[in-house]
Amino acid sequence: MTTTRTRRLPDNARPSSRLLDAFMDWQASAVRLTAVDPVTTELVRLRCAQHHDCHT
Amino acid sequence: MASEAPSTTRRLADILANTPDVFESLTATHAAATDAIPTRLYELCRLRVAALLGTPDELATSELDAATVEALPSWPTHDAFDATDRACLAFTEQFIIDVASMPDDLAEAVADRLGGDGFANFVHALLALEQRQRLRLIWDQLDIKGALS
Numbered sequence: 550m551t552t553t554r555t556r557r558l559p560d561n562a563r564p565s566s567r568l569l570d571a572f573m574d575w576q577a578s579a580v581r582l583t584a585v586d587p588v589t590t591e592l593v594r595l596r597c598a599q600h601h602d603c604h605t
Numbered sequence: 606m607a608s609e610a611p612s613t614t615r616r617l618a619d620i621l622a623n624t625p626d627v628f629e630s631l632t633a634t635h636a637a638a639t640d641a642i643p644t645r646l647y648e649l650c651r652l653r654v655a656a657l658l659g660t661p662d663e664l665a666t667s668e669l670d671a672a673t674v675e676a677l678p679s680w681p682t683h684d685a686f687d688a689t690d691r692a693c694l695a696f697t698e699q700f701i702i703d704v705a706s707m708p709d710d711l712a713e714a715v716a717d718r719l720g721g722d723g724f725a726n727f728v729h730a731l732l733a734l735e736q737r738q739r740l741r742l743i744w745d746q747l748d749i750k751g752a753l754s
Contacts (some may be wrong), residue, residue, distance in 0.1 A: 557712040562721025564729045567636040572729060575630040602705035
């Protein structure tokens with residue numbers, strides 16, 4: 550089912566750059582890990598995207 | 606500075622001992638998140654997340670006074686909580702239970718109270734504290750003793 554939502558944030562609303570940069574570093578460092586094979590990693594990424602309703 | 610159960614902090618550090626880049630960036634995210642929103646809001650939401658997820662020790666650690674912590678399960682009606690608290694706690698509960706079904710009105714209520722930038726900071730801070738508790742819970746469930754390789 551596709552849900553259409555209104556925009557929730559004004560265009561110019563941003564989190565603090567320190568917080569955003571920290572998140573980017575954290576996510577990048579996790580993605581660089583190699584213990585999990587690429588197929589499993591992609592399956593997890595897609596499942597997380599579904600859970601979070603993320604379309605990017 | 607908002608708090609966290611020492612056992613959660615230790616668990617994350619122990620598990621990530623062999624992956625310093627991950628640990629350091631996770632720690633930096635935590636520090637940035639705790640500074641990005643008021644301590645009261647961070648603590649209310651951290652404790653509510655802990656109650657919903659059953660995170661060990663978190664409820665015993667708080668910067669809030671004991672009466673506020675005790676009243677937290679009754680946040681929708683208890684007079685210890687104002688409109689900002691209630692907006693953020695309602696958003697937090699939906700975020701933890703089913704984030705993909707977050708209704709617009711819960712998001713708008715937080716944005717109305719905190720402003721656009723404040724709302725963006727709040728959601729990121731909430732994500733940061735949720736991730737820490739879920740990671741701790743998962744690693745506890747898997748009964749991992751040492752550091753991940």
